[in-house]
Amino acid sequence: MKKIQTRMILFFTLILLTFSIIFIYMISSVIEEQSIEQQEEALITQLLTLESQLDNLDPSIEESDTLISQLASAAQVIDERITLIDLTGDVLYDSHAQAENLENHLERPEIEQIVGGAEVGTYHRRSVSTDETLYYSAAPIETADETVIGYIRLSRNAEEMVGVTDDLMTALILFLTLSILIAVLFIRYWARKITQPIENIKNIANILSFQDYSVRYHPGSYKEIDELGSSINDLAVNLNGQMSEIQEKEHKLIELVNHLVIGVMLVEKDKSINMVNPVMNELLGEDLNSKRGKSFYESLHSSELIAIIEKAYSTQRVQNKEIQIYYPEEKIMDVHVVPILNTSLETLNFIVLLYDITEIRRLEKVRTDFVANVSHELRTPITALKGFSETLLDGAMHDEEVLVEFLEIINNEAGRLDAMVNDILQLSKLEQRQVSGVKDKIIVNDTVHDVLRILSQKISLKDIHVTIKSKKDVEIEINPDHLKQIIINLVSNAVAYTPEKGKVSIEVGTSGNELKLTISDTGIGIPDDQLNRIFERFYRVDKGRSRNVGGTGLGLSIVKWLVENNEGRIEVESEIDQGTSFTVWLPLSAPDKIVNENNT
Known part of the structure; x- marks a missing residue:
């Protein structure tokens, strides 16, 4: 955020400086132009005033000592340079230079304007004699009968003419500089008031990304930024609630998986073990939690189990098979390997479910053996009862000794059959909790x-x-x-x-x-x-x-x-x-x- 703050300050400062320079340039140009115009007007006015004060002029300006004397007196009163020029262009008098050293001025623009009929001729150029930029104003000198006998010219240094604007421009520059400094301070304050809350919001967002939802934004900036901060606070509250709900569900899921009677193992797409519940460790007789991140090839000892998981990887389909393991003890297992798909039907990982059916198979065998044993045990007394009763019916009952003997055997076998049925019924009632x-x-x-x-x-x-x-x-x-x-x-x-x-x-x-x-x-x-x-x-x-x-x-x-x-x-x-x-x-x-x- 410091970069943004610096950029904002530099950007607005550059804009202010640019507009200030343009403004100063335009103002200085206008002031200078107006000052020059005013100075020119003043120079012309002064020239005309000086001209009107000239009197007792001789028809020959070259021999008019009075005129030169008046101009010399005027030069002591005014700061402008006074030059007297005859009709041929020769300089008769100059208040700032020796007249004999000056070249002919007939072709000077201001003189040519008068020769051309203008009442006043003006021009500015760099003087050859003084090497200064001068503003010139010239007027004809006339006698009482309006005969032009020569030219009088006043000139003023350009720097002196624009010097009147220096103080004003200096004050204006100082004012603008102070304004820029104040504006920069304000921009800095304004930028900090914008960027500091944004920096705080950024830091809060970074903290939220690390699942610390206790941080909050405290209002203190502009309404729009405070509204953004309030939205971040609402986001933190919602994320906190959602994370608590996720953690609660995750805890319930972990507790559910850990308390299942079947073994559960999660294998990632790269075939590494991610999660194992206690029953899986118990069934396989080893601590697979210590082997998280390792391949199931390295971690499992049952070749049949490894083959089923590998088949699920290759076919991307649910695999179910009953296998027998021998370590740490002989067991019969029902194995399910289920691929977990995302919304794009891409396989993310696999769940391996292991169910110990050893007791079920044993009980099935016991039940089968029980039926076989019951059939075998019942066959003997039933055969005896049937055989002796048939023998009696065939005529043996007429022999009293045989009859008594057979009836005793039938009675014993019937009693044994009764006892066996009673025991079977008793055991059945016990097992059925009756x-x-x-x-x-x-x-x-x-x-x-x-x-x-x-x-x-x-x-x-x-x-x-x-x-x-x-x-x-x-x-x-x-x-x-x-x-x-x-x-x-x-x-x-x-x-x-x-x-x-x-x-x-x-x-x-x-x-x-x-x-x-x-x-x-x-x-x-x-x-x-x-x-x-x-x-x-x-x-x-x-x-x-x-x-x-x-x-x-x-x-x-x-x-x-x-x-x-x-x-x-x-x-x-x-x-x-x-x-x-x-x-x-x-x-x-x-x-x-x-x-x-x-x-x-």
Whole structure:
């Protein structure tokens, strides 16, 4: 802005100087011209006055001493140069030079004008004798009878004639100079009053460009500039509001992306990674945030994932594929690579979406296996029922011993089928949250004794010795049916897989704020390589023996579901032919997860 201010001052100063010079030149010319005219008129008047005062003239001007004497007297009174010239042009008298040294003046313009009939002849030129520019005024000298006997001429120095204008011009120049100085000061003030606010507006605009919207313009200049400043203030307010809104939306978007259950990665057009959410880092097992700005070729370890992204780059189309990754663990991923286009349908960047479908595929397999297992498990009792009933209908029912034997087998298979269906329905209800979630405070020992009474016949048939080791009055807040089903299934399994006259122990205690329930037996045990599968549906360590003891293969699945959905955990330890020990931990105070689940 200083350049504009300087230019404004120089421009207006130059204009003022130009007009001042032109004005001075015109005024000086007019004044000089008028002064010269006035001086010429005064010179002529003085010449005519001098001429009229000449008297007693002799007919011969060359011998008129009186005339010369009068002119000499007049020369002492006036400053003008007086020259007396005869009719032949010779100089008879000159007040500023020796007459004999002067050349003939007959051809001088002012004399020629008189000879030509003019009353007064005037002219100006540089004098040869005095080397000065002189104004000349000449008139004829006449006798009483109007006979011209010679010429009288007055001359005045030109510098003396224009000298009267010097003071006036000096005063005028001083006035104009002072006016220019005052005008320059005013222009400077005016320029600063214009440029300073504009400079402030420029600085505010620069600050706004750095996203600092707190600056404001303060009025103090001309109305138009203040209005511009007010517009800048409105712009700052609007930008501040828009930036706050953008930041809020950006924050919401970041929070949304960071809390998505799918991995999100933004890859720029130059194939560099721009943004990664935490789930993407978790799924890929590495911190991709530290690799922002690097190519996805360098950052990703899955060749299949890299190939899908590269295909999206080459085709500029959405890519979707299910891939399998092996680092940091084996997972199945559903990958989407989506190109982001601008309004001109040009690709700006790509979004890579990664969704872990490992559990979905596992559940699909579990569901498929469940259907297959259910079909297989149901086929045996149904085949038995059908086969023995057909045998009876074919005539075996007339043999009383065979009839009784077959009916007992049919009854056992029907009971086993009923138990299996009940377990399937129970597990289905548990998974669909259709069981009651009402919780009460109950004494664990009371539930243990209730279970032993229910299983007393089964225990007695195998002469199993059951021992209970328990703290008195251990209280837990839980759904009573849940706890009873857990204990029934574990004790029933312990009794079923323990040989006759074996031992089963039940230990009830606490560990911190948890119930610790341990049920051990001296049964057949479980191989180490099968411990992690015993909670699967229909899984049996010894399938033939499991059927013989009446197991459905769903009891431990029900136990695990009940324990985990009551915020607990279950562990198992076993040795072949040495027995098995199941330990259940459940919180003593009620977790909120299952409360009123049947109302949701």
